[in-house]
Amino acid sequence: MNSKIDSLCVVLPAAGIGKRMSQNIPKQYLKINDKCIIEHTIERLLSHPRIGQVMVVLAEHDNIFSALEISKNAKVCTTIGGKERSDSVLAGLKAISEQTWVLVHDAARPCLTHTDIDALIDFCIEQNTGAILASPVRDTMKRSQHNQKIENTENRDNLWHAQTPQMFKHEQLISSLEQALAHGVAITDEASAMEFANVDCFIVSGREDNIKITRPSDLNLAAFILTQQKEETCV
Ligand SMILES: Nc1ccn([C@@H]2O[C@H](COP(=O)(O)OP(=O)(O)OP(=O)(O)O)[C@@H](O)[C@H]2O)c(=O)n1
């Protein structure tokens, strides 16, 4: 069932340097099928009927985004991010006008589908609560230092890979992020801040192919997924 909300805003953290990709440009500007990753991601978002604006959070000296055609889209705005992803997200949240709900989505996740966007929005609106897309852990999980003896096997019951988008009440997310950052809490996703602030947050099961391009081998995998999804017409 579609909610009544029809023009949500997405904050898109895109101020990272992609050091784990070991390339000479930030990974969001690497190309798949002649289009930058960030262009794929923004097109996936803006082609969804319930998304009305994307606030792209850029690194201070980013001179690539403004040269992309998508930067001229009337629904695309930009602001400057910070040292950590959480700083960039907070800057993006403060740069948009006051909203009831806001979504945060990594620029490095171009394989997001409209099916998953609808599942997240519908759950949050119908349950009036924040939630994140996530996929269940598939492998046995070991804790160990690299090339060292295994310390233990983690219980993988009810263990999930957190993805994005993550969707929360706008003002509540700002205050929770500010509170967590003020306490020096390590925040790697928006849900971490909400958990710290004891604000309910739920899991919405999402597709396992909503991958975050992080390491070199992810690029070909993402290219394959994007092609497969187009044939599936799930976008
Ligand atoms: N200071 C930062 C760090 C990250 N990001 C963004 O957050 C998303 C997810 O972060 P990650 O995958 O860690 O990207 P990078 O930080 O660029 O990667 P790395 O850790 O390998 O440098 C990316 O779209 C990235 O551009 C951001 O906006 N601001």
Ligand SMILES: C[C@](O)(CO)[C@H](O)COP(=O)(O)O
């Ligand atoms: C937000 C996120 O994509 C959820 O899995 C992840 O935490 C980003 O972490 P990163 O270390 O900044 O890639």
